[in-house]
Amino acid sequence: MAFGTSSQHGRYYDMLRTQVLQEMDKKSWQLLAVTSPTAGCGKTVTACNLALSISRLPERSVLLVDLDLRRPAVGNYLGINGNGGVLDVLEGRAPLSSAVQQVSIGPNNMLVLPGSVSSNSSEWMASQTMAAMLQTIKRDFRSRIVIFDLPPMLLGDDVISILPRTDAALLVAGVGSTTVSDIKECQRHLRRTAVLRVIVNKSTEAAGSYYGYY
Template sequence: MDPIRQALERSRAKQSTSQGNSSDPFAPFQSSIVHEDTDFREVKLSPAHLESTRILAYNPFHESGRTFDMLRTQVLQVMDDNGWQILAVTSPTSGCGKSVTACNLAMSIARLAERSVLLVDLDLHKPKVAEYLGISAQSGILSVLEGRTSVLNAIVRASVAQYQALVLPGQVCKAGAAEWMASQAMATTLQTLKREFRSHVIILDMPPVLVGDDVISILRQIDSILLITGIGTSTVPDIKECYKHLKSTPIVRVVVNKVSEKTESHYYGYGYK
């Protein structure tokens, strides 16, 4: 029996024990009560650590962070105009700065008084969100998919200064990452997040498009895409190949990102049409 099927069987067994004769292995997702005012585990982020990992947008006075404020405004305008809630952040290949951009964008949105944000690390190959933010994750998205914990218990409330963002950390999947991405468990989890966090902008830090079929597997669950490219990393053929794979989902913006040795982030963005 493959690992995913084994995990689903364990989930089914747990559900039968706790709720009688239910035969639905995904009932734990459907019955989870995840509200915006829930007391999530609190994590205080260290400004020094954020600076060291180039997460700068938590500070409204940081010059480099302001570039992410511009990106925030542009992205939110397109999402609001179209009634979109979920934004996937991805790149053609690794090394383009997608996770740094996703974290900075989330921190920038968190500074808006009328906005709430949920950052989800869906890179099951190389999850980086918890590392970049300085979060010690006790559980994460893979634990949720396997039925070992609930969404409620996996999400943390990360705060710095007076700002806060909800974070669902990632976990490395040693085998079967693509299968988990295409699973009903993933679809149900994303539906749960969208339903229970209606007032939140949900940012998904995805794997690179060209490393496998992970991103393609959940395109139907995604409203929009932010494509991150890197100077000296992404080639024109890479970008064209991404457009071919992502053509069914709107790309709100293409960011050409460059991270210098001085840990400053610069980008040039191309807007949604």
């Protein structure tokens, strides 16, 4: 996790943060989806670091939601213990307010709704219960940017089901793991979604060229 400005990687995420917020502010957008073509591209690392970077801005706040019900990882990356989170809310075992946790990393705080594994991931994503939860998030956290860490796009219909309920998306591609055909297939599914950036992760280029993403 690059939660400070002293590291080179932290500066990359700060640049991404500024670009993303500028685009979202223009349209008064709030809900940002982060996905990738396949597994292993670094979408969760990107979502976590972008959220941490936003949390450092004095007049901004962020909610990070783990909606990868196939393989949730946000809690592990941020050191959040315990089960529940999203599924507790969807299944009616807990209200959204109690499932959301405050996470402190360094001097900064942000809110996180951890994920949990479900064998019915696809069905949950397309459900009215999920739609209702997203509406509640949008209403109750309207002053915050909300980042959703979604499953890889090409592993099922989860992402396709939920994208229309978000405002914009980031697509994270991994050097060595994402093919041109993967990108083209994702573009077909993203035709009706505002894609703010395609991020090239795991690049070995020198930092002076394109800062590791474009």
